[in-house]
Amino acid sequence: MTALGTTWTRLALLGGARARTEPELCEAALEGDAAAWDALFRLHQRRVLVALLARGVRVDRARDLCQDAWARLIVQQRAGRLRNLTLPGLAIRQALFLAAEENRRARSRRPHLPVHEVEPPADATTFERIVDRDRLARARVVLEGCPPTARRVFERLYAEPGVRHAEVAEELGLSVQRVRQIVCEVRKTLRAALEEGS
Amino acid sequence: MRGHPDAAEIRAWLETGHSAPALEAHLARCGPCAARLEEEARMEEALFEVAEAKPRARPSAAGWALAIVAAAASILLLLGTVTAERTSPSAPPHVDARALDGGVPRDGSVDP
Ligand SMILES: [Zn+2]
Numbered sequence: 001m002t003a004l005g006t007t008w009t010r011l012a013l014l015g016g017a018r019a020r021t022e023p024e025l026c027e028a029a030l031e032g033d034a035a036a037w038d039a040l041f042r043l044h045q046r047r048v049l050v051a052l053l054a055r056g057v058r059v060d061r062a063r064d065l066c067q068d069a070w071a072r073l074i075v076q077q078r079a080g081r082l083r084n085l086t087l088p089g090l091a092i093r094q095a096l097f098l099a100a101e102e103n104r105r106a107r108s109r110r111p112h113l114p115v116h117e118v119e120p121p122a123d124a125t126t127f128e129r130i131v132d133r134d135r136l137a138r139a140r141v142v143l144e145g146c147p148p149t150a151r152r153v154f155e156r157l158y159a160e161p162g163v164r165h166a167e168v169a170e171e172l173g174l175s176v177q178r179v180r181q182i183v184c185e186v187r188k189t190l191r192a193a194l195e196e197g198s
Numbered sequence: 199m200r201g202h203p204d205a206a207e208i209r210a211w212l213e214t215g216h217s218a219p220a221l222e223a224h225l226a227r228c229g230p231c232a233a234r235l236e237e238e239a240r241m242e243e244a245l246f247e248v249a250e251a252k253p254r255a256r257p258s259a260a261g262w263a264l265a266i267v268a269a270a271a272s273i274l275l276l277l278g279t280v281t282a283e284r285t286s287p288s289a290p291p292h293v294d295a296r297a298l299d300g301g302v303p304r305d306g307s308v309d310p
Contacts, residue, residue: 045215046214050215050239050242051243053235054239054242056236058232059222059232059235060222060223060226129247130240130244131244131248136247136248136251139244140248143248144253154245154249155249158245158246158248158249158250159246159250187245190245190248191241194241194244
């Protein structure tokens with residue numbers, strides 16, 4: 001099944017009168033469809049949340065910033081300033097920008113706050129990658145050395161928004177338990193590769 | 199919630215991103231747990247980056263031949279550029295401000 005096909009299935013599983021593909025949702029969102037914005041938020045919120053947490057944003061703030069980033073995108077769409085939607089990148093950049101802005105404001109209001117309370121996440125506006133090129137290449141080699149099914153499970157779960165274990169299990173003819181086990185093993189292998197020399 | 203969540207519990211929560219008020223409240227006010235959360239989130243983010251990275255190309259024999267020709271051509275081009283730079287004044291480098299700040303203008307608006 002193609003990635004698009006599975007995305008379609010996933011959106012059908014998420015419920016709603018009419019299932020739409022992610023490109024269709026983006027198109028509808030750009031035309032101001034509130035339900036499409038909601039569906040896109042549900043698909044990508046975990047990715048945006050993790051991006052914020054990984055850069056040291058406190059969990060309660062990260063939750064709020066996720067919402068705020070989405071609200072900003074909607075405002076921009078309504079103002080006719082959004083011509084295409086590349087997700088989750090656009091939402092992540094917006095959320096990181098808001099985090100940096102918030103920290104700048106906090107610092108100017110309370111200049112004597114301990115630094116750790118207001119330290120902006122590094123490179124918030126540039127959306128810099130966490131993994132440098134060398135480590136990424138090394139981890140990629142390790143991933144490509146994994147059995148094909150393991151690689152497929154990992155890539156489906158990590159490179160496609162909102163995908164569920166049950167869905168991957170059904171697609172690959174595995175039990176959900178086996179999918180969990182596989183993803184756990186691949187993570188462990190990649191963790192070791194990423195931690196090497198970091 | 200009881201005590202401090204362990205790394206596995208934090209990881210399980212990060213895997214879904216679903217709302218877990220008690221756990222999130224603890225992670226927001228407990229320094230050591232917040233540090234563990236950041237570490238786990240960095241690893242999760244790293245895994246996303248690995249999954250999203252383009253697989254390395256595995257060139258065939260013909261691919262290797264093409265790569266060698268391309269490398270030879272780029273060396274010739276480089277030699278040409280060096281020679282040209284010796285004889286002509288260089289233009290000031292062009293810096294795109296949007297590229298520097300990741301495309302997000304100072305007012306926080308994001309244009310496509
Ligand atoms: Zn704790």
